[in-house]
Amino acid sequence: MTPIDLAVVPAWAIAVALGLFGLTIGSFLNVCIYRIPIGQSIVHPPSRCMRCGKQLRWYHNVPVLSWLMLRGRCGFCGAGVSARYPAVELLTGVVFALHAFVFEPGPLLLVRLVFAAVLIVLAFIDIDHRILPDSMTLTGIPLGVLASFWLPPGWRDSLIGVVLGGGSLWLIAEGYYRWRKVEGMGMGDVKMLAMIGAVLGWRAVMVTLVLSSCSGALVGAAMMSSQKDGMRYALPFGTFLSIGALVASLVGEPLVTWYLSFYP
Numbered sequence: 643m644t645p646i647d648l649a650v651v652p653a654w655a656i657a658v659a660l661g662l663f664g665l666t667i668g669s670f671l672n673v674c675i676y677r678i679p680i681g682q683s684i685v686h687p688p689s690r691c692m693r694c695g696k697q698l699r700w701y702h703n704v705p706v707l708s709w710l711m712l713r714g715r716c717g718f719c720g721a722g723v724s725a726r727y728p729a730v731e732l733l734t735g736v737v738f739a740l741h742a743f744v745f746e747p748g749p750l751l752l753v754r755l756v757f758a759a760v761l762i763v764l765a766f767i768d769i770d771h772r773i774l775p776d777s778m779t780l781t782g783i784p785l786g787v788l789a790s791f792w793l794p795p796g797w798r799d800s801l802i803g804v805v806l807g808g809g810s811l812w813l814i815a816e817g818y819y820r821w822r823k824v825e826g827m828g829m830g831d832v833k834m835l836a837m838i839g840a841v842l843g844w845r846a847v848m849v850t851l852v853l854s855s856c857s858g859a860l861v862g863a864a865m866m867s868s869q870k871d872g873m874r875y876a877l878p879f880g881t882f883l884s885i886g887a888l889v890a891s892l893v894g895e896p897l898v899t900w901y902l903s904f905y906p
């Protein structure tokens with residue numbers, strides 16, 4: 643059998659393969675989102691129904707399809723299964739597929755897929771619990787720097803990214819605290835942006851900060867105008883950092899080039 647030369651496989655074909663792969667990874671990410679914050683193992687035991695406790699069969703676990711076929715219910719007892727499960731699977735599939743149009747098959751693609759998976763998990767854990775586990779943010783910093791010794795953005799840009807990402811958000815958090823005397827942002831966000839800087843480098847980490855602040859401010863303003871007590875619940879800023887970092891990972895460089903084109 644001759645090995646397939648990936649350089650001649652069209653991007654759409656790789657996108658389909660990555661999309662299907664992403665659907666199954668999304669299924670695993672659902673497990674991570676549920677179990678990591680409550681300190682359970684992500685590999686054991688196998689998934690069970692939360693009501694009847696029966697272990698799911700393989701055909702209950704086919705991404706998106708099982709949920710559709712079972713009409714959002716447990717295959718044993720009929721308990722409702724949240725639409726968020728297939729939504730996370732679909733989201734992961736789409737995000738993975740998009741990577742095919744930006745990265746050549748290789749180690750950098752792999753790093754960015756793992757990074758995207760971590761961002762998706764952090765985004766939903768922050769929505770559910772308003773926390774960003776150190777096991778993901780702090781662990782990601784040395785791993786991101788290490789990978790940068792061989793891959794873009796390079797170790798210098800990566801280290802500057804850690805300092806700039808963590809430092810800028812720490813300053814904002816500290817400034818807000820001094821000004822309003824309430825905590826507007828947690829240290830979790832600071833560590834998360836440092837991790838993003840380690841993986842993407844200092845340019846893309848700045849893109850991330852701008853994108854997530856703008857999207858967070860927009861959603862915050864919309865919530866304030868739609869409900870009077872909306873701001874009593876702090877927005878999960880980690881979720882916006884995830885969205886910003888995903889965009890920056892995929893189109894950060896073209897965005898920076900486009901922005902700098904206004905300054906001849």
Ligand SMILES: [Zn+2]
Binds near residue numbers: 694696716719720
């Ligand atoms: Zn059940």
